[in-house]
Amino acid sequence: MFGERRCRVAAVPLLAAALAGTPLAIASTAPPPSHAASAPAVLAGSVPRLTAGTFADPPSTVRPKYRWWMPMAFTQDEQLRAELADMKAAGAGGAEVATTTATGPRASDPEFLAEYGWGSPRWAQKVQSMLEAAGRLDLALDFTISPRWPAIVPTVTDVNDPRASQQLVFSHAFVKGGTRYGGPLPTNYRPQPPGGARRTPIAVLLARCGDAACDRQAGGPRMLHRDSVRDLTGSVGDDGTLSLDVPGDAGDTYVLMGFFQTGDGQLRNNFTTTTPNYVLDHLSEQGVRATTQFYDSSILTPPVREALGAVGRVDLFEDSLELGTAQKWTWDFADQWERRRGYSPISVLPALTDAGSAGLTAAPFFDFTDGSGARIRTDYRQTWNDLYIDSRLVPLRQWANERGMALRSQAYGGPIDTPQAATHVDVPEGESLVFFDNIEPYRLVSVGAHLNGTPVVSSECCAARASVWATTAGGWQNSANLRSVYRGYAGGVTQVVWHGYPYLTKGEGTSDQAVWPGMSYGGNTSFSEAWGAKGAPNWPDYRAINDHLARLQLVLRQGKPTFDVALYLQDFGLRSPATTLTGPRTLLESDSPLAERGYTYEYLSPAHLRMPSAKVSDGRLFPSAGAYRAIVLADQKTMAVDTARRLLELARDGLPVVFVGELPSSTPGFHDAANQDAELRRLIAQLVARPGVRRVADLAAVPDLLARLGIVPAAAPTTPSADVLSVRRSEATTDYYYLFNQRSWATEQRLTLTGEGRPYKLDTWTGEITPLTDYRQTPHGVVVDVALEASDTAVIALSTRHDETFRWSAGEEHGPTVARNAGLGPVLLDDWTLQVVSWSRGESGLPGDTAKTTLPAVEPVAGERGALPPWSAITPANGYDVDLGDVSGVGTYTSTFTLDDSWGGVRTAYLDLGAAVDTVTVTLNGTRIPARSPQDLRHIEVGRHLRAGDNTLTVRVASTLVNAVRVAPGTGAAGRPRMDYGLLGPVRLTPREARQPTLAVEALERELPLAAGGTNQARVRIANNSPRPVSVSVDVTTDGGVEATVDRPALLIPGRSSATALVRLSGRRESGSSTLVIDAVAANGARGQAHVTLRHSDNLAVNTTGSPYPRVWASSYQYQHPPSFLTDGSAATYWVSGGHTPGQAPTPETPEFIGVDLGLATVVRAVGLSGRDNWAPRSYDVQTSLDGERWTTVLSVRDDAPNAGTTTAVTPTEARYVRLRITEGRYPTQPGHNTQLAEFAVHSADA
Known part of the structure; x- marks a missing residue:
């Protein structure tokens, strides 16, 4: 019978296992394991104590790693060893092996793949060679879980293999009441199963439409009466036909629905020894065992295991889930749903139709008239999350630990409770590409390590689209590497994995990956970066950068993280700071009212409150981990009963609980909803009646409330400001503060740091630790002044230690010995000689063959106030004898200048280089100046190296490689924009301490x-x-x-x-x-x-300089399309509001806002919108304000015609703030997902 074939796991999987030629263990139907995280068997390296020695020269365990791409086993052992040695010399602590396809005429041949593909005997030999080389170099060596992501193995080559990724599909037919249906089930499957895929029946249902015209409805949702659903599965014959007398009469419309499970057909080919390779099931232990059994049988050979043990620091790494758009299912999904949610999903499957990969949509194909569909889809997401954790992360981690590896994972990319999932891996990881310029998602990842008590939170950094060969170390722009690194650190990251280091070549032939300069990830117009000796001229300077980052990572692993408050987060997914997969605003902005007052925080999932360690001691939640002094729930409308009960227990134990906005009034799931809702409201009423539970109207009121509760911010600015974010790590005698200026402009702050002892500056560029003498101790902490350049960092320690590391001295006090200045002042250096060594394609044109040619010296002509021309302007067309227009390389600038006798009394002086692209090293009078932050080229201390009389200053500037790549033959990069390189100045010397x-x-x-x-x-x-x-x-x-x-x-x-x-x-x-x-x-x-x-x-709104004003904002946005793109002057970049699924676009009830703060009031006469015509706002109001609170509408647009690219006059008005209130978008398909816009302009002149 059809109904008997609906069995959850049995007969069909056995046949597919036989086809795959691999033993198969059927998933257990035992009760699911507990969600409580266990202590990892393998820690990601011990944490060395911070001492003067370890800070000066950090050990390899705290150094950055590199993602190391290679074309499977089509590599040479000698080259592999050389590349590992190159990383070591650059200050790396390890590498992460990631394979790509090869290029060349043989790259997809079965014979080539059988020999060189991932998983071949040759691949196992390469793994052994790499491990042995890494061990000799004291490097960690990690391996991605498979040759590509999502995970595949060579043994899953059939779409019907039960270990392959599964999906839920449905078919339907409308039938009129009172008629008879006879024949096969409908075959109009949504989505259409892949070719050759078997359909395993799940259910056949009949339901009555809420509207008799539902069969003629063009778009969803088509509403059904839930109480009319009948399960007809057992009535389907063995031949797949159904005979049915449809109830009702001709005025009723019913729908017959078939639900099936099939392989989803997602492929990753040309990576392994076989083809095709189907993506594995990520919701079943069968999928995990496909990986682990293959590793055990084919990769972890005895020599590999021996080498792995010798290295001792090996991660098994799984990248973020990119599982496609199919709605995921697995063999026991229905059983697990019933076991975990308390009811069978069979009769409510219509609510999942067209719900997509996340099980979330505002417009399913079918839904229920009683409004239960949203709860059912939440139950789907919760079950998805539970299976991912229990059936994938838990067994995968256990297997890895048993073999001496730690599990490192980017546990997001589906409907996943990321903070919960992060507690089930040894090393949780985020990434700058997906998180872009937002800090909050890193907090979701890092909480897992904090609650587990493990030291490493990792970040895949710093990939940028279309930026290979072109990223800079410093700067405030999105392609600036250190900016991305620092933002991750501010969110809890303690390990950087650079993206990435490509093998010398990707294969044979003449592809752009097999000619000079060599392999890069995705080609010469793709993602950054391509580090290594074959790469950019600035590569040698990354030794100093990696030393700097290693010191920061050493600091960030000391003691334990300490937070002021926890923020409650109930969500599945990770998409944007304002709108996640489930729609509501769930994450704060990094400049929230809490940040403005200096409070530190991170996010807790409801699952965390069920952990055994979720206890309150001395008013602190998780006292041995985050030590949160309160928990804040912001506009939390739903909550599970067990969570409310747990919060009540914690409040009784003395934990302050703060509700912001609405109180939870409904439970998220479907089962017994009415009774569960009533019980929730009863518990919440008890909770809010407790003396330690408070309620405020909005987030802006929370800081004052916390202060009244005696909860002092960790790093409180004297004047509220979110410019500087802090991370606090505490141990018995020392509090370490990592301070990050998240702005694109310089900032000065006076901060009160919580802690005891004296303050010390930890210079992470030089490795020096020096006491601060300008500070003040108060009952609340230590007051210090902090000045940071744009996107720069500082580390301050408060310590009661008195040893070789923290040595106290009062410092020398040098005052002027004369009363008046007799002419000593800043000196402009504008007379330079430039000698460039050009890096370009060598004679052979092969990867790594770089010609380094010394070009004739040139004297750059400085501008009126000392600005120097970029190399792109040093061309014959501009009167120079040398052409540097398309040159990459290393330029040495030399200036000889004379200082009068008054400079003989100068003790400290700043060298200000203005700007430079990219990395710089400075030598003054033969002495090399210690490395300084590329974020701050304005304050290079050189005073003790100056002398009265003649001085010689040399500034070496190393460029990126893109200018040379774009003009080299065969690279495919001719369309890349030219970069401006060189010392750009103006260069000045400013005396500080002197006799005068x-x-x-x-x-x-x-x-x-x-x-x-x-x-x-x-x-x-x-x-x-x-x-x-x-x-x-x-x-x-x-x-x-x-x-x-x-x-x-x-x-x-x-x-x-x-x-x-x-x-x-x-x-x-x-x-x-x-x-x-x-x-x-x-x-x-x-x-x-x-x-x-x-x-x-x-344009009053445009801001290309990174200055404080004009400042743009939006009510929601997606990570990679932030509001700053609205005013960057580029039509190529654009803002996108937070919606990801149909129905999340703006409406009159839920409008989106974008706006600009001009800084000062001015007269506004016109606005302009441009770009993204098919997604741009259709209906909106232009509103102005002087105070940001009271708004006046000066223009209303209700326009069915495209209006992007036009400038529209508004009623002239004086305003500091201008915003759009968007109520309808122009999304190509309705209901819309979001709205988009490239540029938002404001004008004072008439349109």
Whole structure:
């Protein structure tokens, strides 16, 4: 019978196993294992204690790793050993082996794959060779779980293999009431099963439509009466036919539905010894055993196991799940659903039709009139999550640990409770590509390690699309590598795995991967990066960068993480900070009110509250882990009964609980919903009645409430600001603070750091630890001043230790020995000689054959205020005898300058290089200056190396390789944009401590946008380096078309202190650039000067300089399409709102907002929208405000015609804030997923 063939696991899988030629163990039907995380059997390396020695030279266990791509086993052992040695020399601590396909005429031949494919005997030999080489070099060596992701193995080659990924499909036919149906079941399958796939029956159902016209309905959902559903599975004959008397009468419409399980057909070919290879089932232990059995039989040979044991630090790594769009199912999904959710899903399967890979949609093909569909789909996601954890992560981790490996995993990419899943791996991992510029998702990943008590949270960094050969170390832009690394650290990351290091070549032939410069991931127009000796000229400088990161990672693994509060998160999926898979806002922004007040936090899943370690001691939840002092629930409308009961227990134990906005009033699941909802409301009523439970209207009220509860922020700024984010690691005698400026502009903060002892600066570039002398101790902690450049970091330790590591000294106090300055001031260096060694394709054209040619020296012509031309402008067309337009390489800039006798008394001085692309090393009078952060080229200390008389300064600048790659034959990169390389200046020397009093004047923003009719303000820091107070006068000059006024033209600056002056600017120019000059003169004769370049346009909103204003924002966005793209001046980048499934696009009831804060009020006369015509806003209101609270609508658009690319006049109004209230999008298919826009412009001139 058809119904008997519906059995969950049995006969069909056995046949497929025989076809695969592999023994198969059927999944157990025993009760599922507990979700409680167990302590890992293998830790990802021990944590060395931070000492003066380990900080100066960190051990390999805390050093970054490299993802190491290679074309399967089509490699040479000698080259593999050389590449590992190259990584070691660059400061790496390990590599992660990841295979790709090969190129060449034989690459897809069965004979070639049988010999060189992943899983072949030759591959096992390569694994052995790599492990042995890594062991000799004291490197960790990790392996991706299969040659590609999602996981495959050579033994699963049949779509009907039960270990292959499975999907749920359905068919349907509408029938009228009172009629008779006879014949085969409908075959209009959605989705259509792959060719050759068998259909395993799950259920045949009949249901009555809520609307008799549902058979004519063009789009979903077609509503069904749930109480009318009949299970007809047992009535289907052995021949697959059904005879049925349809109930009702001619006025009723019924639908007959068949539900089937099939292989989903997802393939990854040309990677292994066989073809095709089907993606494995990620929801069953059968899928796991396909991997583990193959490893045990074919890869982990005795020599490999011996080598693995010798290395001792090996991760089995699984990348994020990219399981396609099919709705996943598995052989025991229905049984597990019934066991876990308390009811059988069979009769409610219509609610899953067209629900997609995440089981989430606002427009399923069918749904129920009683509104139960959403709860049913939540139960699907919960079951999916449970099976992924219990049937994949748990057994995979156990198997890896038993073989001396740790399981490292990016546990997201499906309807997964990521914080929960992260506790079931040894090393949870995130990635900068998916998380992009958002910090919050890293917190979801890192909580797993924190609750497990393990030291490593990993990040795949720093892939950027279309950026291979072109990423820079420093900068605030998205392609800046250190910016991406630092953001991960701010979210809890403690290990970077660089993306990546390609093998020398990808194969044979003339493809762009088999000619110079060599292999890269995805080709020469694809993802970054291609590190290694064959790669960019800046590669040698990454030794200093990796040393720096190793010191940071050493700091970030000390002690344990300590947080102020936990945020409750009930969600399945990981998509964006404002809208995740389930729709509501569930993650904070990284500049939330909590961040503005300096509170540290991370996210807890409901599953975490069920862990045995979820206890309260001394008012702290998880006292041995995060030590959270309160839990905050923001607009949590749903909650399971057991979670509410657990929260009530925790509150009784003394944990403060804070509800923001609505209280939970319904349970998420379908089973016994009415009774469960009532019980939830009863428990919540008890909970909110407790004295330690508080409720506030919005998140902005939470910081003050926490303060009243005595919960002090870990790193509290004197003035609320989210510029600087902190990570606190605590041990018995020391609190370590990692501080990160998340802004694209410089910031200054006075912070009160929680902890005891004296403060120390840990210089992660030089390895030096020095005491801070300018601080103040208070009952709440230690007050320190922090100044950070854009996207830069600092580390401060508060310690009661007194040893060789934390040595206290009062420091030397050098004051001026004369009362007046007799002319000592900044020196502009604008006379340079440049010698470039060009890196280009060698004569053979083979991978790695790089010709390094010394070009004739040239004297760059500096601009009026010292700016130097990029190499792209040093061409014969511009009057030079050498052509550097398309040159990559290493440039050596030399300047010889003379300092008068007054400089003989200078003790400290800053060298300001302005800007440079990419990495720099500085030598002054024959002494190499220690490495400094590429985020801060303005404060390079050189004072003790200067002398009165002649001085010689050498600045070596190493470029990326893209300019050479784009003009080399055969690379396919001719369309890549040219980069501007070199020392760009202006270069200045500024005296600090000297015999004479000095004044240091510095513009915190070197560039500012200033549109016609608009305003902006420049911040100028003026430092008095004398121990005595001094009066300072400030004056400004501008070019034509700009007006400037200083807020405080006369200042009294205390001794050894600084003050910030604001220069208000207004502009009339619509294009080009001009210069603002700030002069400061002190009463003691000291003087200084700063310059700001003003970029002019007619758009008040555009911001290409990374300055504080204008500042754009959005109510939701997707990680890789943030609101900053709305005002970056590029039509190629665009903002996308948070929706991912039909029905999440904006509506009048749930509008989306995008807006811009102009910084200062100005008259707005027009707005412009451009780009993404097919997805752009269709209906919206333009609203303005002076305070960001009270809004006035100045234009309403209800337009069926495309309007992107037009500028529309609005009622002229004075405003600081301008926003769009979007109520309808132009999505190609309705209901829409989201809305999109490339540029949002605001104009002061008439349209």
